[in-house]
Amino acid sequence: MQGTLLDECVVWLRYTALIAWDVPPIGSAYQPYITTAALTLQSSKGAVLSSSNYQQETTLGMGKWASTQQKLAPVVAALLSGLEE
Secondary structure, eight states, rough: TTTTGGOOEEEEEEEEEEEEEEETOOOOOOOEEEEEEEEEEETSOOEEEEEEEEOOSSSSSGGGSOOOHHHHHHHHHHHHOOOOO
């Protein structure tokens, strides 16, 4: 929220994401896609409240072309519910 002091935030979202580049099966130019993402909710004192992650499936490789929303929606749902998808 604009104007909020950092020391007033009681919960922090820490995240990392890795991307790679490749040419889609029906395409002619390189495009980025997410290969892994990790999200962690932490208290302002550093305690981990919840965490969840995405790891690209490697069996057929077609999942890498799913949208970022399709990849991360289950990760965010698991992060907020505390249940793994």
